Amino acid sequence: MSILLIAEHDNNKLNPVTLSAVTAARQIGGEITMLVAGSSCQSVANDAVKVMGLSKVLLADSAVYEKGLAESLSALIVELAADYSHIIAAASSTIKDAMPRVAALLDVGQLTEIVGVESEDTFKRPIYAGNAIATVHSHDAVKVITVRASAFDKVEAEGGNASIDVVNVVFDMGVSRFVSEALLKSDRPELAVANTVISGGRGMGSAESFNLLEKVADKLGAAVGASRAAVDAGFVSNDLQVGQTGKIVAPELYIAVGISGAIQHLAGMKESKVIVAINKDEEAPIFQVADYGLVGDLFEILPELEAKL
Amino acid sequence: MKIIVSVKRVIDYNVKVRVKTDNSDVDLTNVKMSLNPFCEIAVEEAIRLKEAGVASEIVVVSIGPNAVQEQLRTAMALGADRAIHIETEMQPEPLNVAKLLTKIVEAEEPGLVILGKQSIDSDNNQVGQMLAALTGWPQGTFASEVKIEDGKALVTREVDGGLRTLSLTLPAVVTTDLRLNEPRYAKLPDIMKAKRKPMEVKTPADLNVHLKKHISQLKVETPPQRQVGIKVDSVDALIDKLKNEAKIILRKLG
Amino acid sequence: MDTLLGAIERVVGEKNILRGEDVRARSADWITREPCLALALVRPVSVGQLSQVMALCYEADQPVVTHGGLTGLVRGAVAASNDLVISLERMTEIESVDPVGGTLTVQAGAPLQVVQEAAEQIGMQFALDLGARGSCTIGGNIATNAGGIRVIRYGMMRDQVLGLEVVLADGSVVSSMNNMLKNNAGYDLKHMFIGSEGTLGIVTRAVLKLQPQQSASQTALVACDSFENLIGLLQHMRQTLGGELGAFEVMWRSYYALLTEESGRHNPPLDTSSPFYVLIESLGNDQAETAQRFEQAITSAFEKELLSDAVIASSDAQRDRLWAIREDIEGLSELIAPRFVFDISLSIVDMNTYVNALEVSVRDIWPDAKVVVFGHLGDGNLHVSISTGEVNEEMRIIIEDLVYKPLQAIGGSISAEHGIGIKKKNHLNISRNPGEIALMMKLKEVMDPKGLLNRGKVLPDKTNL
Structure with missing residues (x-):
């Protein structure tokens, strides 16, 4: 088994939810490769190589990936998918946007926001707003999975020693364009x-x-x-x-x-x-x-x- | 511009779900079923675009057994012009739904497809994105504002930590978040009129789609109950428990 | 005094007697929010403790006021500085639920909503329901014989109670925890306590009757353009829905427009130009049948022109939003504060004439006064709020006269479901004849010879007889 894990980040730092996704990936087992796709995000890749349990970090650094637009990001992941049995990431808003596209383009189902790993193809996930927990089994050759980060402990962010491979393929689908964003001030949230x-x-x-x-x-x-x-x-x-x-x-x-x-x-x-x-x-x-x-x-x-x- | 809205019949959000004793699924016997809340918002957004003169026709689609016609009638009472019911026995998986909708979209050629971001039963949050992938259209998911200007859709999305606005080339797929609008009520005269609006019934075979099994549900359980709480005797003990037992990060993020 | 409180403290324990600021921090009146003045607040955890506390109070001639959820509107929970408050807040246990017999045994301090949810757990329902469900307690519901929004279908609290346990003024416990639907063995004592507002004893436990759950509900908000049509609509819905009519709640335009368009608190589902709006709900068992029957009933009413417009909730989310308008009493309090609140009963056919005349008589004196009306039409019960911009004693006397006097002539009641408390005690003679009041006083004398229980409430002052 080999797992492609998509890093969550802001082009500057690795988001800690990624460390929870690594835990889920380690429970599945096999080699874990982390994809850092972004723009001027070398520092994220430098964080990533230190994360415990990774064998490799792929760095796709292009202005196209700056905002993690689903059309381009999913095309990139699909391009890399052939080498992996599992594609996994923490269920951030970027991933929730992009991952179902990956699944559709690979003609497989997606396992949304798993909270437990039973085996390499069987998982637990909440349904009915968490009022029930379903155990689900994937029949697909490639498992596309999003992870509820709060359900998994974080792996150590230090101590790993993965290598960085640069990925040069760039997919600019050209149909969607970032216009603006308004991030909430973090000092007093709504x-x-x-x-x-x-x-x-x-x-x-x-x-x-x-x-x-x-x-x-x-x-x-x-x-x-x-x-x-x-x-x-x-x-x-x-x-x-x-x-x-x-x-x-x-x-x-x-x-x-x-x-x-x-x-x-x-x-x-x-x-x-x-x-x-x-x-x-x-x-x-x-x-x-x-x-x-x-x-x-x-x-x-x-x-x-x-x-x- | 034509708008297609896809809607799902789900357990009403107020119903407390109970897991069947054999753990095969939740018990849906004689529970109230309604339009999925996010789908209701999708219908409302389409109607508002029509009222604003942006859209000319609203076609509402639902997939499932005969009973979904009730939700299609509701959508037409709210303002959709006609309905397409794709008749299936069970609730198909998201990818199969996306494939069925792709066929409808190919035939109807809408300028915009609006869907709820997820259904409150299976909580998958997949169909809109999969439909966009299969059609090759751009997507604006988790929308809290939709504007159509100069042949583009300006979609403001709810993302972690804030809002993000994208400009999408039409045709495009939009999925709705809760704050996009407050859906209207069905008025009695419109409920009566909706009975005469056209409803087309198709099967997956008509659309040449084979419903493939990707994911099986093995069992369904009641989530673990909240554990009985404990009393701590000092602020230090409280902070220690929060950090080490509850694993809460006690600091500002970002 | 300290010896009494000391003795009580030995019974209930230090943490269950509050004094000073801890009492002052509470309020017994959610409208005025005035602090509770009582010398102490005692919260027994069992009937045994309460019995001992009452025996001590009886010996020391200590008057007591009983507290439940404090959502009353007639100042029935207000305590003076030499009163002792007995709060049932620590007796909240649901002791047993019997799905076969359809009964639930509960301590009096349990909130109504907790009881409702416990009944739902076994697929039954507890049929009493009112806006204050999250705060009001079963004991308070019993003491005031509460009504609410399901009376049209299930009756009042009196109809939901099978048995009671009561602590009397001297501390003795009368247990009448009957759980049989039929029991004609002598006087049915529970009815003496239901609606007695804590003046004859303190309710500690009750056996409640449960109803089969009605899992299918349908809700509509409709507009009516005349009172005649409103009455016609009520009759129509009763006939076409049969036993399924679960609520028929009328909002006069004064209420509906104020809570929606005028204040912006709720989006108006229907425009605000009609004189009457009704929230109609049917409660049935089968989703499809109930929905179909309801839609047909509403449609045929529309065709008969009994209603001029209607929206039907297409989901429980929409249902909740419709009810939120009708139940936004907080909003009403805020929008027309300060206000005088009335809860009256009268025959349905008299309502329109009565309300119109009341508006005229109030505006004769205060041209800008607001008269806001809504109520449980099917039960003949209206809630009237009058706001002149201020509240004072002189004004209160005038307005009470304007509201209550016309009721006497048409045989109405000054209290439909809120009770008498302090507010209405000196108007009791409008709704009760001298023979009735004399018997009430005799009863009080026998049950509470020292006059310790909720003194000065319900019964008129002797000087006013």
């Missing part, structure tokens, strides 16, 4: 799409004490939310409200501070991957859904948390 959310409730006591929350949020690159009680009490505006009648969020990490955990609040955040509750009332219902609970005075805990992050 509540609905943030990876981390820290919310305050009635226990915050005042509008001023939300500053404590914001300082922690800044450290984490988190969005700030609030319970309905905090909104009702006038501490913050209602566009920050998380809950059944506010925004529904499902971040990687949700930190509930001074929130008792009324059911309508839980409805807005219970799908979060990891939930932390900080509350002085150890009987607060929020602790029943929290993965990690910390009982104590938030006015002491928040500054300490900010200092230690």
